[in-house]
Amino acid sequence: MDRQKQLADLQVQLQLLGEQFAKRLKEELPQLADRARQLERSSDPAEQLEHLQELRNQLHKLAGSAGTFGFKELGDQARSLEQQSQQWLSSLELQRKGLETFIDDIQMLAGTSDLCAAVVTAPSSVEMSLNSSPNEDCHxxxxxxxxxxxxxxxxxxxxxxxxxxxxxxxxxxxxxxxxxxxxxxxxxxxxxxxxxxxxxxxxxxxxxxxxxxxxxxxxxxxxxxxxxxxxxxxxxxxxxxxxxxxxxxxxxxxxxxxxxxGTPYRVLIIDDDYELASHYRLVLSSANMLVEVINEPNRILETIARFNPEVLLLDVNMPDCSGPELAQMIRFNDDWIRIPIIYLSAETDIGLQMNALLKAGDDFVTKPIADKSLVATVFARAQRARLLSNALSRDSLTGLLKHADIKEQVAVEKERALRTGKPVSVVMLDIDHFKKVNDLHGHAVGDNVIRALANLLRQRLRRVDAIGRYGGEEFLAVLPECSGTQAVQILDEIRQQFSRISFSSGIGDFNVSLSAGVASCVELEADALIYAADKALYAAKNAGRNKVCLAEA
Structure with a gap:
């Protein structure tokens, strides 16, 4: 699908969301007016506070979403009334005269039903770049x-x-x-x-x-x-x-x-406003991001564990719990500390924004936000998060996963294989006579040899395959949905290609070979699977090196 077709489809989907929002307004504005009438009729201070709290919540939601769908004036009015409702809630006693003026203003806002008949057009700011598919060719x-x-x-x-x-x-x-x-x-x-x-x-x-x-x-x-x-x-x-x-x-x-x-950035949106969250999902998806939306906060932990997002967009005010409360729950898990959390809210009070950020957030974006600004904000956070994550989990010389991280991938893929019934192969490989390379040509040249093999593995293996530097000149790879026989064939091709690479040093050119062991028995625990691959590697070494051996079943 070309870029113009994608943009046209995006405009249509945003248009439909806008029309759905306009229909929602026809239902919600009368409900807002009815709540204001209940407040007007009530003389019980406790009931008045309950009605005010509900009005404040409805106005807050409207202030955050109306502008996104083209109803800027309505959103501005809702924001102003929301601030007034907050003042009333904060007041120690309700002054009847001022309250009557507030109720009249809400009735006026609810009477703007002609706004709902306006033609809703998709915002022009969706003209954002659409990334082409990654180039797999030699650079x-x-x-x-x-x-x-x-x-x-x-x-x-x-x-x-x-x-x-x-x-x-x-x-x-x-x-x-x-x-x-x-x-x-x-x-x-x-x-x-x-x-x-x-x-x-x-x-x-x-x-x-x-x-x-x-x-x-x-x-x-x-x-x-x-x-x-x-x-x-x-x-x-x-x-x-x-x-x-x-x-x-x-x-x-x-x-x-x-x-x-690289692979698309993964973004998780948590917002109880369905149309607004769907709008954000469409906009970010059009910018080549992988986006999931949940409208029920109680699903957040299981979704993070499954989806592994790189950025969280989190609404501040939701039924039953707040965004900062959810953020604190997320931070209970050390594995999720690296995930940046961006609060999305119509809240404009700087003190409340700071309080939310101090608890567990990384950024605060005020609704409504322009589509281009949303994309730029999320992209910048996701890019930085991935760079930092890679820096922490990847070996500085090769750019491959570190020892602990590649071992974790073995466990992850082994469990996946048990669930799906599909094979997984683990490969242990190292460079033959590497000590001689360092002794004869120097450690700088030795580092070049290690990096060359790492680069070759990245080029020849799939994106779904995980590759790590296990230690020194030893590497570990995990190949999901790949049988042992297939893995041996793939690694043997890599072995042949690596042996043809010519390296240079001060004393001349030279070639290096590798040996590898493959294990593919998902009934084994992760450590036992690695041990089986390592044992097969030593079998290849004992058979004269420059070989790939498959572990016995």
Whole structure:
């Protein structure tokens, strides 16, 4: 489905939600007027407070939702009356004269039924970008570096990591290449010795000419504030001082591509207003986010456990419990501490907002919120949350899951396999004679070998597969819905491809092999499954290395 068709469908769905909201107003506004009449007739202070509380709740809900569906004036009036109702509730005694004026104002608001007949149009702010599907192809990297040895060293290393890298010594050569094919990322040296133009000046003019700006990384010997500021103004995503740590440069590239083509951010909305929550879901879904909505707060814990959201949008005022109370319950679980919580509410009192944030929230957004602002707010929080989560759970050298996290994935996928009746395979693999690599070529080259294997595993295995660095040169992978025979075939192809990669060091080029063990018996506990894969790995080692062995059933 193309972008225009998606936007057209979105407009239709938002239009339908707007019409549903208008119909709801025809029912709710008379109910509001009836509640005001009950308040007017009541002489019992306790009954008056009960009616005022109900009026306040209804006005609060209306103030938060009306503007989203095009009834801005109605929402503003409701907000003003909500604030008055709160003042009455806070008052120690009800002054009859002022209360009568308040009741008259509510009757006037409820009489605006002509608003419900207005044509509801979907807000124009839904013109937001729709991300294309992620690109699984090998990424093309262009390197502008006038020092031949430096440029070629970076090119060879990036090629080892699985990128299609090309090195250019002059701006003219790079211009010719870009005229034929645009790169997925651009690496530019600031200090171009054979031209009057600096690398950043050239990059400024080049990026302005490109129809789509690729991730842009800077190499330099000038690690000063002004150079970094100039790079930041050009939109650089990486700044590396010479001599360049190519492993860190590749890690930054991998992170950029992961952000571009990663899985959709998962957003959970908890709001008792069905139409409003549905509107938010449509808007965020159109921005390529995976969204679930629950209208009943008591379902929140089971939904979080199943859906594993990266952002929570939480209404503050709901029946039976408040948003801050739910947020505190969520924070009881250490596994959910990383999830950012954004309160959505028509509440404008700064003191009440601060009180909610101090309990367990991370941000407070006042309803109504424009669609573009909603997308920007959620996207920024989700992006940051994923970056922080990855930083905490992933190995700094390879970007793969750490020891504890990959072991947890084994348990998760083993339990899933038991429920679904589908197979799961666990793979333990390591690099053959890795100590010799470090001893002969140095630990920096050894790190490159480890990163190259990590990159190859990421490229060849599926997105649903989990991969972790188990320790040193040892890796662990979990392949759901994959039999042991299938896993052996996949890993053997990876083994052959890895053995063909050429690595470089000061004493020359060399090749490295790997060995792997596969276990696929879901009746075993997670630790026993890992042990079986490890035992198969040692069988491969004892058989002469550079092999893949399947554990005995």
């Amino acid at each position: 093309l990297i262009y390197i502008l570096e006038d020092e031949e040895s430096v440029g070629e060293s970076i090119r060879r290393t990036l090629s080892t990591f699985g990128y299609q890298a090309s090195h250019f010594a002059s701006t003219a050569e790079l211009d010719e290449a870009i005229a034929r094919l645009s790169p997925d990322a651009l690496i530019v040296d600031v200090n171009l010795g054979n031209t009057q133009q600096s690398g950043l000046e050239y990059a400024s003019s080049l990026l302005a000419r490109l129809p789509k700006v690729p991730p842009f990384l800077v190499l330099t010997t000038q690690n000063d504030f002004d150079t970094q500021l100039q790079a930041a103004r050009l939109g650089a995503v990486g700044f590396f001082s010479k001599p360049v740590d190519v492993a860190k440069l590749e890690s930054r590239l991998e992170r950029c591509f992961a952000q571009q083509g």
